[in-house]
Amino acid sequence: MRLLSYGDSLETGSYKLHSTFKNVINFTGLGGKKDIVSLVKTPITDAPNHLVFDYFASDLTSVTSLIITDHQFIAKTSRTQISFAKADCDDCKTYVSTFELPKNYTLEQLEHNIQSVKKQVCAYSQDAGLSFLLDNKTKQAASTNPFEREFKIKVTKDIDKFFSPHWIQGAQGLRGCGPGLTPSGDDFLLGSIIAIILLTPIMDSAKLPEINVIADMAKSDNLISNNMFFWTVQKKYTGMIKQLIQVLTDINPTTKKLNQCVNEVTNLGSTSGVDLLVGLILSIQRRHQWQLKQ
Amino acid sequence: MAIKAIIKTGKYYDSVAxxxxxxxxxxxxxxxNSAVVMATTENKSILxxxxxYLDEFEKTTDADLIIVAEASDQQIIKKAMDKADELLCAFDKSSNDSVDFLPKSLxxxxxxxxxxxxxxxSVAGKYATSEAKKALANGLNVMLFSDNVSLEDEIELKKIGAKKGLLVMGPDCGTAIINGVPLAFANVVNRGNIGVVAASGTGLQSVTTLISNNGGGISQAVGTGGRDIKEQVGGTTFLQALAMLKSDPNTEVILLVSKPPHPSVLDKIGALVKTIDKKVVALFLGASSEQVESLGMIAADTLEEAAYLALEHCGKFSEAALCDFKANKLAEFEGLQQTVIQLSRQLKPQQKYLRALFSGGTYSYEAQLLASSYLPDLYSAAPVEGVNKLKDVHRSEKHTIIDLGEDEFTAGRPHPMIDFSLRNQRIIQEAQDPSVAVILLDLVLGHGANLSPLDELVPTIEKAQDLCKQQSRLLPIICSVTGTDNDPQIKAQVVTALTKLQVVVAPSNAKALKLALSVLKGGK
Known part of the structure; x- marks a missing residue:
């Protein structure tokens, strides 16, 4: 297997297996460390804590533990161990997860771009995840499944609370709410954090919720959710989110580029990408409500 | 209401699962009513x-998975929980397998x-050209399975491809075997030193399987799409593929299969063949052998003969082995011929006609060519020269040969190699006709084809036989099976099952037709 790149925020230490998926193997730190390091195969993109291997790294799923030192990565299977020395990785590069926001984008432009994102989500993901919140008709449509029905009622109520001066209670209610490995509410809050990061330089930040507080409210025993909040609050992004931010802050992104980027995000999980985009869209469109008195 | 749950601790399944x-x-x-959710406090309150909600959820944490179901009775709940268990096992297995991620764009x-x-x-025809252009722009050879691509688009795509040294196989190219990988409708064949270029999908499947089943192997098998050999397209892909096989060190014999190319295309093929220092066998179904031979190729008359000629020249077999091979084939055919002669003697005087129901277009074409000189009252939906056109394609007349893969039959339904329903209906229809003497079928196996052909064909044959029995008639059924034992359907098993039903299984389409003619002639 070929290591293509590694994230810029991988901490040295020993890691044990946490969870195995088709293209992602998650490891968690030993000795009480709760951070996650992931071995992934393309097309899963870079992230601050990802080691990205080529698509044909079929033996990746047999890795049971991982050691990261200053100079190398050691992947251990039950029978063998494979070392990747950072210095020897000719083609392999460090993925830089930070991203400086452009200085010249405006609120109008962001609103314009987010409108296009909304259109794309409504057109192609109208029945997925929280996308019903973007459309009044589907929002009112009743669900026959009792869990779905109660979920819709709760999530709508918590989102209304989130877009109010009582946003902390709203965030608490959304945390861990809904289907999915990273529940829909978590993905929504992640999208909202990204929106607040985008809004901060172009409006009065005092009128916006604090992203650290949202992330604290959202913390749970779900290490995968915690991990995505942790990195995003530090403004360290996955390759996919970096691209999304780039497109949203572009003065005039082409429709093709924007749609391509949105489609990639919507492909994330079953509904995770859609839920994240719904959080992002609504947070930009309903930003004024964070200041309304109830 | 009954309610039951499964709690999974320390196991993670992705959201799609x-x-x-x-x-x-x-x-x-x-x-x-069910829910499959992570056991977060919020989800538990929703439950x-x-x-x-069940009391046992109290101890669960955010990282646990809850699968809960409620229904009117215990039986249904049990079914739901069994299904959940089965799916969890499948997901566990697939996370350990290297399952492909399915991309959503080129x-x-x-x-x-x-x-x-x-x-x-393989997208709808109207989008196929732009996708093919994108692929070519990215330096990719193209296999265009889609049909309904205009002739103008085909010509343009092939020009772009040729300029870049890339193949455009198709449009309407249903099969190819590239570097041992069967693509679309194709069979799992042995690798070897015979390279095939074919403007005929069934033709390519037929010769590659016959070669593989008889000890040879395929280096590359390139499909070109049926229109490639027409004057307007000029044989672009056919010539490119032939040139590639010319320089391919793993190809020692080249086999060409198509309907007769336009004379201008045939001239170009002939000119190229003259520069090739390898044996080139050609089956241009219906073309004269003299013309083919004058262009430096070894001419074959049937798909079977083409495959055997390629085997003969591939250098793998000694002269003695080839003699044995031919003798065995002859003996095998004579054995089958005796069987059908016995059957023909049991036919009623009014049983006079052949009804050939094909799923492979080339088989229908080949059968018409072979039968037309023997059967003046021959009809078809897509007749070759000398064959009459059916007034209504859904109703046979006298001797009838039809390809159920023709557009008239496939509108709104899958190809008959996948969906047997239309042909099954037709088999029953023919069985009810007291003037029918023999039914001729093809059965094409391999990737893309119906994975359980016997499940659908056996009950139909049994029903047809019962119908005839009720009328004290015998109805011989002859079938050729295209495939290999390495195909997902396993040819040997299919042949055994058909033989048990008294179906005469012929080694090739041409032989099947000859056996059918023997039935009609009563062994004469």
């Missing part, structure tokens, strides 16, 4: 409100597999 699980469980019964596919050099395109 969880969604699939929820959908599949809910579809089991209309009274079933309470939804009436799906760009995504290229990103996933940057070293790929071929794109197989």
């Amino acid at each position: 969880l969604m699939i699980m929820a959908q599949k469980i809910n579809r089991l019964h209309e009274s079933l 309470k409100n939804a009436g799906l 760009e995504g596919a290229i990103e996933q597999m940057p070293q790929a050099n071929l794109a197989l395109i």
Whole structure:
């Protein structure tokens, strides 16, 4: 297997297996460390804590533990161990997860771009995840499944609370709410954090919720959710989110580029990408409500 | 109401798996309400409100998975929980397997597999050209499975491809075997030193399987699409593929299969063949042998003969082995001929006609060519020269040969190699006609074809036989089976099952037709 790149925020230490998926193997730190390091195969993109291997790294799923030192990565299977020395990785590069926001984008432009994102989500993901919140008709449509029905009622109520001066209670209610490995509410809050990061330089930040507080409210025993909040609050992004931010802050992104980027995000999980985009869209469109008195 | 749950601790399933699980469980019964969620405090409160909460959820944490189902009776709940267990096992297995990520665009596919050099395109015809152009722009050879691509677009695509040194196989190219990988409708054949270029899908499947089943192997098998050899397209892909096989060190014999190319294309093929220092066998179905031989090729008259001629020249067999091979084939055919002669003697005087119901277009074409000189009252939906056109394609007349893969039959339904329903109906229809003496069928196996052909064909044959029995008639059925034992359907098993039903299984389409003619002639 070929290591293509590694994230810029991988901490040295020993890691044990946490969870195995088709293209992602998650490891968690030993000795009480709760951070996650992931071995992934393309097309899963870079992230601050990802080691990205080529698509044909079929033996990746047999890795049971991982050691990261200053100079190398050691992947251990039950029978063998494979070392990747950072210095020897000719083609392999460090993925830089930070991203400086452009200085010249405006609120109008962001609103314009987010409108296009909304259109794309409504057109192609109208029945997925929280996308019903973007459309009044589907929002009112009743669900026959009792869990779905109660979920819709709760999530709508918590989102209304989130877009109010009582946003902390709203965030608490959304945390861990809904289907999915990273529940829909978590993905929504992640999208909202990204929106607040985008809004901060172009409006009065005092009128916006604090992203650290949202992330604290959202913390749970779900290490995968915690991990995505942790990195995003530090403004360290996955390759996919970096691209999304780039497109949203572009003065005039082409429709093709924007749609391509949105489609990639919507492909994330079953509904995770859609839920994240719904959080992002609504947070930009309903930003004024964070200041309304109830 | 009954309610039951499964709690999974320390196991993680991706969101897509969880969604699939929820959908599949809910579809089991209309009274079933279920939820598949992580056991977060918020989800547990939703479960309470939804009436799906159990006390055992109290101890669960955010990282646990809850699968809960409620239904009107215990039986349904049990079914739901069994289904959940089965799905969890399947997901556990698939997370350990290297299951392909399915890209949703050509760009995504290229990103996933940057070293790929071929794109197989199967989208609606109106989008196919632009996708093929994209693939060519990215340096990919193209296999265009899509049909309904205009002739102008085909010519343009092939010009772009030729300029870049890339193949455009198709449009309407149903089969190819590239570097041992069967693409679309194709069979699992041995690798070897015979390279095939074919403007005929069934033709390519037929010769590659016959070669493989008789000890030879395939280096490359390139499909070109049926229109490639027409004057307007000029044989672009056919010539490119032939040139590639010319310089391919793993190809020692080249086999060409198509309907007769336009004379201008045939001239170009002939000119290229003259520069090739390898044996070239050609089956241009219906073309004169003299013309083919004058261009430096070894001429064959049938698909079977073409395959055997390629085998004969591949250098793998000694002269003695070839003699034995031919003798065995002859003996095998004579044995089958005796069987059908016995059957023909039991026919009633009014049983006079052949009804050939094909799923492979080339087989229908080949059968018409072979039968037309023997059967003046021959009809077809797509007749070759000298054959009459059916007034109504859904109703046979006298001797009839039809290809159920023709557009008249496939509108709105899958190809008859996949969906047997239309042919099954037709078999029954023919069985009810007291003037029918023999039914001739083809059965094409391999990737893309119906994976359980016997499940559908056996009951139909049994029903047809019963119908005839009720009228004290015998109805011989002859079938050729295209495939290998390495195909997903396993040819040997299919042949055994058909033989048990008293179906005469012929080694090739040409032989099947000859056996059918023997039935009609009563062994004369």
